[in-house]
Amino acid sequence: MKIFIVSNKDNPQTIDALFQIAAYLDSQGIDHFGADTHELPESHEAIEPYAAALRQRFGAGYDLMITLGGDGTLLRAARLACVLGTPILGINFGHLGFLTNKAEDGVIALIVDALSGEIIRETRMNLRIDVECEGDEQGGNGRPRSFFAMNEIAIARGALGHIVDFDFSVSGDRIARMRGDGLIVSTATGST
Numbered sequence: 092m093k094i095f096i097v098s099n100k101d102n103p104q105t106i107d108a109l110f111q112i113a114a115y116l117d118s119q120g121i122d123h124f125g126a127d128t129h130e131l132p133e134s135h136e137a138i139e140p141y142a143a144a145l146r147q148r149f150g151a152g153y154d155l156m157i158t159l160g161g162d163g164t165l166l167r168a169a170r171l172a173c174v175l176g177t178p179i180l181g182i183n184f185g186h187l188g189f190l191t192n193k194a195e196d197g198v199i200a201l202i203v204d205a206l207s208g209e210i211i212r213e214t215r216m217n218l219r220i221d222v223e224c225e226g227d228e229q230g231g232n233g234r235p236r237s238f239f240a241m242n243e244i245a246i247a248r249g250a251l252g253h254i255v256d257f258d259f260s261v262s263g264d265r266i267a268r269m270r271g272d273g274l275i276v277s278t279a280t281g282s283t
Contacts, residue, residue, distance in 0.1 A: 092206075095145075095153045095177065096125035097168040099160030104184045108159050108198045115199050124149050128164045131171060135219075135237045142174040153177040155205065159198075161185015169241040173217055180205045190280070216278045220244050242280040247273040 094116060098105045109125070116123045124145075132141045156172045158165045158181045165181040172179045181191030182198055192210075194201045204210050221235040238244055248255045257274060259267045 092121045092154045093150070093152065094121060094123045095156045095175075096123055097128055097131065097156065097158045097160075097164060097171075098125065099128045099164045099184070101129075102160060102184050105159040108182065108184065108194075111198055112157065112159075112202060115202065122149075128158075128160060128167050131167055135170065135239050138170050138174050138239070142171060145175070155180060157182065157202065158191065159184055160191075162187055162190045165190050166241055169217070170239045173239060173241075178212065180210070215241060215280050217241050218244055218276060218278055220246075220276065222246065241278065243275055243277040243282055245273060245275045 096109065096112065098109050100106055100109075113123060132138050153175055154177070156168060156175070156177045156179045158168045158179060161183060162181075162185060164185070165179060168179060180202070182194050182201060183191035185191070192201055201210075218238075218240045220238050220240075222238065223235045246255070246257070254270050255273065257267075257269045257271070258265065259269070
C-alpha cells in the first residue's frame with residue numbers, strides 16, 4: 092500500500108497531524124510520500140510532468156491521497172489525484188470544510204476508517220476546459236491551453252476590461268457564441 096500526503100504547512104495543526112499520520116503509517120508498514128500544497132504545480136500543463144516525476148521517483152500507483160488543510164488544499168491536490176487516478180481523503184484543518192472531513196475522533200481514526208472501507212466514497216464530476224486565445228499575451232500563439240477543476244472554472248476578461256468573445260463547443264461540437272465580461276462553468280460540487 093502507498094499513500095501520498097498533501098499538507099498545507101502554513102497551518103501549524105497540519106504539521107502535528109502529519110507527524111502523527113507518518114508515525115502511524117510507519118507502524119503499519121505503509122509507504123507514504125508527501126508534499127506541501129505550495130509545491131504542487133498550479134498550471135494544468137505542469138501536472139502531467141509532476142505526476143510522471145512522482146511515478147519515476149516513488150513508483151506507480153497510489154492507493155490513497157490524504158490532504159491536510161481546508162477545501163483549498165483538497166481542490167489544489169485534486170488535479171494531481173485525477174492524473175494519478177487516486178482517491179482523496181480530505182481532513183479539515185481550515186475554516187469551512189465543505190469538501191473535507193472533520194477529524195473529531197482524531198486523524199488516525201479517520202485514516203483507519205478510510206483504509207478499512209468504512210468511509211462513504213463519493214465520485215465527483217470534474218471539468219477540463221481547453222482555452223484557445225487569439226493574441227494570447229502569455230505566448231500561447233493560439234495553441235489551446237488545458238485547465239482542470241473539481242468545482243468550477245472562471246474565465247474573466249482580465250486587467251484591460253475588454254469584452255470577451257466566447258465560442259463554446261462540447262466534445263468538438265460547437266454549441267454557442269457569447270460576448271461578455273466572463274464565464275463561470277461549474278460542476279455539481281460548485282463553489283466553496
